[in-house]
Amino acid sequence: MAQLRSVPSRSGRGRTLLAATGLVLVAAFAQAPSTALAAGGPVPAAPAADGPQLSYVVNAVPGAVETRAVARAVRAAGGSVVVAYERIGVTVAHSGAPGFAEAMRAVPGVQSAGATRTAPLRASGTTDIGRPQKVDLKQALGQARQVERARGGTAAGGEPLEPLQWDISAIRADRAAKVDDGSRRVTVAVIDTGVDDTHPDLKANFSARQSASCVGGRADTSPGAWRPWDPASDYHGTHVAGTIAAARNGVGVAGVAPGVKVAALKVSEPGTSMFYAESVVCAFVFAADHGVAVTNNSYYVDPWLFNCRGDAGQRAILDAVGRAARYAERRGVVNVAAAGNSAMDLAAPKLKDTSSPDDSTPVSRTVDPATCWDVPTQLPGTVTVAATGAKGLRSYYSNYGLGRIDVAAPGGDSTQVPDLPAKNGNVLSTMPGGEYAYLAGTSMATPHVAGVVALLRSAHPGASPQEIQWLLKLEADNPGCPASDATCTGTRHVNSHYGYGLVDALDAVRR
Incomplete structure (x- = not known):
């Protein structure tokens, strides 16, 4: 908490x-200074993975090119982009794919990546x-x-x-x-x-x-x-x-x-x-x-x-x-x-x-x-x-x-x-x-x-x-x-x- x-x-x-909580699924992309990560619009999510949905932060070199590359990598690894803060190189992603964080850390230009929680959404009191x-x-x-x-x-x-x-x-x-x-x-x-x-x-x-x-x-x-x-x-x-x-x-x-x-x-x-x-x-x-x-x-x-x-x-x-x-x-x-x-x-x-x-x-x-x-x-x-x-x-x-x-x-x-x-x-x-x-x-x-x-x-x-x-x-x-x-x-x-x-x-x- x-x-x-x-x-x-x-x-x-x-x-x-x-108290403890977990993931809130957000369907849309943020507005400026966040950017949609593909020229044609939001990157479609990969098919649903087997594991529980978690939220991740993926931190890369700031910039438009790197941000688009991260978006492609997120989809390829079984995730979806929630929002990207291009100016600081932080992308928020959701995925239920096992090994998602490890896959993202292997992407060129990614400097760190990890889940922001250890459990999916749950409600609790204070x-x-x-x-x-x-x-x-x-x-x-x-x-x-x-x-x-x-x-x-x-x-x-x-x-x-x-x-x-x-x-x-x-x-x-x-x-x-x-x-x-x-x-x-x-x-x-x-x-x-x-x-x-x-x-x-x-x-x-x-x-x-x-x-x-x-x-x-x-x-x-x-x-x-x-x-x-x-x-x-x-x-x-x-x-x-x-x-x-x-x-x-x-x-x-x-x-x-x-x-x-x-x-x-x-x-x-x-x-x-x-x-x-x-x-x-x-x-x-x-x-x-x-x-x-x-x-x-x-x-x-x-x-x-x-x-x-x-x-x-x-x-x-x-x-x-x-x-x-x-x-x-x-x-x-x-x-x-x-x-x-x-x-x-x-x-x-x-x-x-x-x-x-x-x-x-x-x-x-x-x-x-x-x-x-x-x-x-x-x-x-x-x-x-x-x-x-x-x-x-x-x-x-x-x-x-x-x-x-x-x-x-x-x-x-x-x-x-x-x-x-x-x-x-x-x-x-x-x-x-x-x-x-x-x-x-x-x-x-x-x-x-x-x-x-x-x-x-x-x-x-x-x-x-x-x-x-x-x-x-x-x-x-x-x-x-x-x-x-x-x-x-x-x-x-x-x-x-x-x-x-x-x-x-x-x-x-x-x-």
């Missing part, structure tokens, strides 16, 4: 754990460690007013439930909004389970033209395609979107960057919370080609918690998603991702993975972090985010590691309870259907950082992704390692728990 890094999840991405704690709006408003009275009245410009958002004040986003709440020219794309754009706190800031469903690897831009499959279980993306850009409109909560736009790129399979490589590739490419400035990635690419270069199939996933993420960066996109919820030291010499593959039968394996990466958070150029609680300490579930964490942000922690009437140490944000709920995880920390990056993008529209990252780290506030926590290593400036520090929205808009 794609660990949605929102709630401490089984695999540990600070996201919500979504497996969040921390379930959403929905709020009774009347009760929550009463608690918020209680806080206001204790503080001597409502702050100017404050939202009704903002007094319960300890996380917003922790990174000084409330003060930043009084200086600059972000530019309407900046859009953050939430690559996730979809977003309910009808929510009263989101609809004013939602960008439909930059939204799509990428499930299966091909972008569907039909109206509403980006919305959750099932609002009751696919709430993760809507919660993330609210933390980034819930409007300051006198309703509900406040986002970190309430003046920017938010878009939805849905990548979770229906009936599950699986995020497969072909869908994530589509999302990065779509974001890059539609003027998105920032992507929020609160998940890991299923079915492997770590993709290892020594395995031909996992190498293909790493290659395909890496190409798409780099393409987005070249187009000026800053990719922000959750570090994970497994309480792992990502800098350890060896790591234990007992959850992969999460779409069939997991096995226990020991991986080398030098060659096995959590995707997309450990891809070069991606901002990796750890989670903190209301007392400013690393959240108990958050992954950490010297040289592995870039920055930290509030993700919530049930063991760090704020001095508020709700007595809830998790993060309050939007939910489908106009509701609100508390969640915790590195999934909740990541949108805080994406919001601060959006503020930096607003203030420095000409800056490169690398320059934005430098500013993000420069303006972060590092408290240093707690004396009582031996797992924290490093200095006051850079350490394993906070990276360069807790992000600071106020510094992002005033420097």
Whole structure:
């Protein structure tokens, strides 16, 4: 399951754990920048093979000639092309033919190929460690007013439930909004389970033209395609979107960057919370080609918690998603991702993975972090985010590691309870259907950082992704390692728990 890094999840991405899923058959080819792979139109599929249909990524030298050659080879090997991203050399194919991946690896110009899953389509439920704690709006408003009275009245410009958002004040986003709440020219794309754009706190800031469903690897831009499959279980993306850009409109909560736009790129399979490589590739490419400035990635690419270069199939996933993420960066996109919820030291010499593959039968394996990466958070150029609680300490579930964490942000922690009437140490944000709920995880920390990056993008529209990252780290506030926590290593400036520090929205808009 794609660990949605929102709630401490089984695999540990600070996201919500979504459940196992498999293949969605897509009949048509993608539009630009994808191309049909034969001059006369789509390549016809080979006769049905004996095995179960799986989805594959085939990575070759970019270019039209090579892409057409891959299409011919796919058909000859018993497969069909779903979509091809010519500019990055990634082709998505379906096949039930035994030995399909091996046959594709033998094709001249193909650099890697492998299945994106270990089982065909199947449905399953979510497996969040921390379930959403929905709020009774009347009760929550009463608690918020209680806080206001204790503080001597409502702050100017404050939202009704903002007094319960300890996380917003922790990174000084409330003060930043009084200086600059972000530019309407900046859009953050939430690559996730979809977003309910009808929510009263989101609809004013939602960008439909930059939204799509990428499930299966091909972008569907039909109206509403980006919305959750099932609002009751696919709430993760809507919660993330609210933390980034819930409007300051006198309703509900406040986002970190309430003046920017938010878009939805849905990548979770229906009936599950699986995020497969072909869908994530589509999302990065779509974001890059539609003027998105920032992507929020609160998940890991299923079915492997770590993709290892020594395995031909996992190498293909790493290659395909890496190409798409780099393409987005070249187009000026800053990719922000959750570090994970497994309480792992990502800098350890060896790591234990007992959850992969999460779409069939997991096995226990020991991986080398030098060659096995959590995707997309450990891809070069991606901002990796750890989670903190209301007392400013690393959240108990958050992954950490010297040289592995870039920055930290509030993700919530049930063991760090704020001095508020709700007595809830998790993060309050939007939910489908106009509701609100508390969640915790590195999934909740990541949108805080994406919001601060959006503020930096607003203030420095000409800056490169690398320059934005430098500013993000420069303006972060590092408290240093707690004396009582031996797992924290490093200095006051850079350490394993906070990276360069807790992000600071106020510094992002005033420097």
